[in-house]
Amino acid sequence: MNDGFHLLDIVFFAMIAAFLVLRLRSVLGKRTGHERPPEKWTAAEPETAEVIDLAQMRRSAFEPAAESPMGRGLAAIRGADRGFDLDGFLGGARAAFEMIVGAFAAGDKATLKPLLAPEVYRHFADAIDTRARNGESLTTELVGIRSVQPIEARLDDGFAVVTLRIVSEQVNALTSHDGQIIEGSRDRVVDVIDEWTFRRDTRSSDPNWLLAATRTPEE
Template sequence: MVYVVLLGMIAGFLALRLYTVLGRRTGHEQPMPRPAEERALPIVLPRATETPAEPRDAAIRLMEGGAEIGLRAIGAADSSFDVTQFLLGAKSAYKIILEAFWSADVEDLAALTSDEVSEAFVAAIEARSEAGHVLDNRLVSIERALITHAALVGREARITVRFDADIAAVTRDAEGNVIAGSLTDAVVTHDLWTFAKQVRGGDANWKLVETDEA
């Protein structure tokens, strides 16, 4: 259940909205600002013009074999879609959305996720608030991001990404005392996040529509 997954995550700060960071080749993408203490190791979405072309074998390493047919269908329906660029954006989105949840930024979560996922995030935020818990965390690293599934259903493109990440997590009480976790020992997480967008008409922005544990 997404609710269970969300309850296991812990606190940060949201800098920007997700909107069009995934899978677009406009030539105008800009690095995404992050808190000052994290800028030494930024996760950014590079300009498409600065991203070298991926040889076919390297591109395949970005996905599992079963995803290729779906990605080709999405690319045929949306000429702006690029697999490598999408995955870079997905990694940025993973961090941005987690930090929005950790900082209880309900308004931004609603803008970045589907109604169902947003409701699950809000329920988890309300539960921890009622318990008097404050979340404190840091995304140490994303060890791997791999596209596991892709499909074009009607006008909707759906892509599932597996994230293997290390998160330093702490839960504090209302007085700031640590009641669980550690900022020095990272927890290994394996998440499956599905992003969706309309390729023709409707909302052209990618949104998080489903989360699960890998």
């Protein structure tokens, strides 16, 4: 008799466990092996409606309140450019940051030119030329990018303008012609905070954004 009740208990608890598993799958969605890493915003096509809902929740974390100045600025940009996607823009800005930082350190003006607005390119090129004349070299290792956060957005006479606060970890060393360190360190990782402004003419068929201004915020 006791064995019979024991068997019924096992069956009862197994049914409860199966019910809980099904509920968790319905809420969290199934893992497919193509889940989006936390720091990236490109993902495989979601397979269930639940995964789509979670992706939307992740995207909304970057979206400011609609009534805020930046929210109104993004709305104006979307009004002029129906294809504007904030997540896609942030991913592109992250990639551009990596390319620009690396190209500037390497003195690669050919890579920099199509990524920068003319006035910014002139400043970067002048700095590269000054280093070359002085026999100096800049070594930069981008250890990682902690965050890319929009802080300002507006539509300015047909130009979409978005400013980002970029927090990264870098190793920077400026050395003289004889290898002496003038500034920075070859083995010390430092936090670097930049505010970069990107700009695009919404009336142009060219989809590319250009770096239009850079600054280091005051502590």
